[in-house]
Amino acid sequence: xxxxxxxxxxxxxxxxxxxxxxxxxxxxxxxxxxxxxxxxxxxxxxxxxxxxxxxxxxxxxxxxxxxxxxxxxxxxxxxxxxxxxxxxxxxxxxxxxxxxxxxxxxxxxxxxxxxxxxxxxxxxxxxxxxxxxxxxxxx
Numbered sequence: 160x161x162x163x164x165x166x167x168x169x170x171x172x173x174x175x176x177x178x179x180x181x182x183x184x185x186x187x188x189x190x191x192x193x194x195x196x197x198x199x200x201x202x203x204x205x206x207x208x209x210x211x212x213x214x215x216x217x218x219x220x221x222x223x224x225x226x227x228x229x230x231x232x233x234x235x236x237x238x239x240x241x242x243x244x245x246x247x248x249x250x251x252x253x254x255x256x257x258x259x260x261x262x263x264x265x266x267x268x269x270x271x272x273x274x275x276x277x278x279x280x281x282x283x284x285x286x287x288x289x290x291x292x293x294x295x296x297x298x
Contacts, residue, residue, distance in 0.1 A: 161213040168239060170214045171199050172222065174206035174257040177246035178237050180214070185242040198242055205245050210261035221262040222250045 161169060163183040172178040186196055199208050214220075218234045230250050238247050250258060 161211060164213060164215075167213045167215050168234075169198070170210075170212050170220075170234065170237065171208055171246070172210045172249060172258060172261050173199065173201075173246065174209050174252075175204065176222075176248055176250035176252040176258055177205050178249035179244055179246035180234070180237050180239040181242050182239070196242075200243065200245055202245070206257065209258045212261065212263055214263060215265070215267070217266050219264040219266055220249075221264065222258055223260045223262075224250070224252060224256050225259045226253070226256045228256070 163169075168180040168182055169186070170178065170180050181198070186198070189196070198211070199205065201207055214234045216235050220232050220234060220237075222230045222232070228250075232249065237249055240246070252258065
């Protein structure tokens with residue numbers, strides 16, 4: 160499930176490396192008991208949907224295949240097409256290989272500080288080590 164946001168599109172990637180971006184306006188609202196709506200035509204050419212994300216134009220993507228091939232690309236390099244379309248080739252997959260995962264990187268957010276003044280985003284100091292915990296008693 161993804162939540163529509165202003166100036167965002169819906170990105171889908173299939174296991175054969177096909178992807179597409181679609182405006183959220185193409186997805187009609189359904190009430191309780193609705194049958195849903197198709198977003199990807201599953202055929203032998205497209206394969207099953209591996210990932211679906213809400214993306215902004217300034218994001219970057221990292222695609223990983225089952226054989227360990229990693230590819231980085233921008234969201235803007237993927238065509239914005241209709242809901243019924245199959246998509247465009249985002250990653251070339253060899254025979255017997257499939258797209259395994261997708262990660263998104265938001266390039267609009269600043270990177271964590273590593274200048275030595277305090278901890279970084281993961282709690283480590285600038286040298287990469289976490290501060291030692293102090294127990295409540297003296298030694």
